Amino acid sequence: MIFTVAIDGPAAAGKGTISKAVAAHFGFAHLDTGLLYRAVGAKVLAGADPVAAAKALDPVDLENDSLRTPQVAEAASEVAVIPDVRAALVAFQKTFARRDGGAVLDGRDIGTVICPDAEVKLFVTASAECRAERRWQELRGRGMAVELENVIADVKARDERDSSRATAPLVAAADAVVIDTSDLSIDQAVAEAVAVISDKMK
Numbered sequence: 001m002i003f004t005v006a007i008d009g010p011a012a013a014g015k016g017t018i019s020k021a022v023a024a025h026f027g028f029a030h031l032d033t034g035l036l037y038r039a040v041g042a043k044v045l046a047g048a049d050p051v052a053a054a055k056a057l058d059p060v061d062l063e064n065d066s067l068r069t070p071q072v073a074e075a076a077s078e079v080a081v082i083p084d085v086r087a088a089l090v091a092f093q094k095t096f097a098r099r100d101g102g103a104v105l106d107g108r109d110i111g112t113v114i115c116p117d118a119e120v121k122l123f124v125t126a127s128a129e130c131r132a133e134r135r136w137q138e139l140r141g142r143g144m145a146v147e148l149e150n151v152i153a154d155v156k157a158r159d160e161r162d163s164s165r166a167t168a169p170l171v172a173a174a175d176a177v178v179i180d181t182s183d184l185s186i187d188q189a190v191a192e193a194v195a196v197i198s199d200k201m202k
């Protein structure tokens, strides 16, 4: 069975949380595509060439907790502007999206570029303040001492770069269902996503 759920949206909107829950609910595989760009960003911070790093990316490169820092997020959004970096990562994502048994992919361009034929497209969003506050709590929970003001500025700058780039900008697909999680608990957001997907499976 080929069934793709594309989940796009800005930073810390709840894409990953919803994706994991939805994948578990329906028994689908899940790919956090932000990790691909974070892994390339981390290699560039360590001195690598961005395009060479993207071409040489290995799945083991994605299994690293250090990819979750604000510095790596920033580096990820900088390499994500480079068309040849994006091109090097497309085939892996397209194959994953159309794998047998169902797939959930979350990122910025899944419903627009990676899988325009996805059976379900969700655009998960929330106010910038709400997203930054959640990311701040999350980073603090991981023991990272960061200022809320800095996280708000980082998240806004990254959204601006992601939305304004020429190649595969962050934008809701015309046929995406928008879920604003600003006033939703995790359970409520997941329930909304499950309802939309169940409806499309009928």
Ligand code: CDP
Residues within 6 Å of the ligand: 009, 010, 011, 012, 013, 014, 015, 016, 017, 018, 134, 135, 138, 181, 184, 185, 186, 187, 189
């Ligand atoms: O994947 P993305 O960057 O869009 O966001 P996430 O990592 O799923 O969520 C960012 C943070 O917000 C996590 O700590 C979630 O637990 C939290 N969250 C929340 O408080 N309420 C929601 N409705 C969704 C996520």
Ligand code: CDP
Residues within 6 Å of the ligand: 010, 011, 012, 013, 033, 034, 035, 037, 038, 073, 076, 077, 078, 080, 106, 107, 108, 109, 110, 158, 162
């Ligand atoms: O978790 P969060 O939403 O903060 O970020 P992420 O999903 O891990 O993505 C990190 C960065 O990678 C984003 O700011 C984008 O610049 C880039 N990205 C992208 O360009 N296309 C994707 N499909 C996924 C991420």
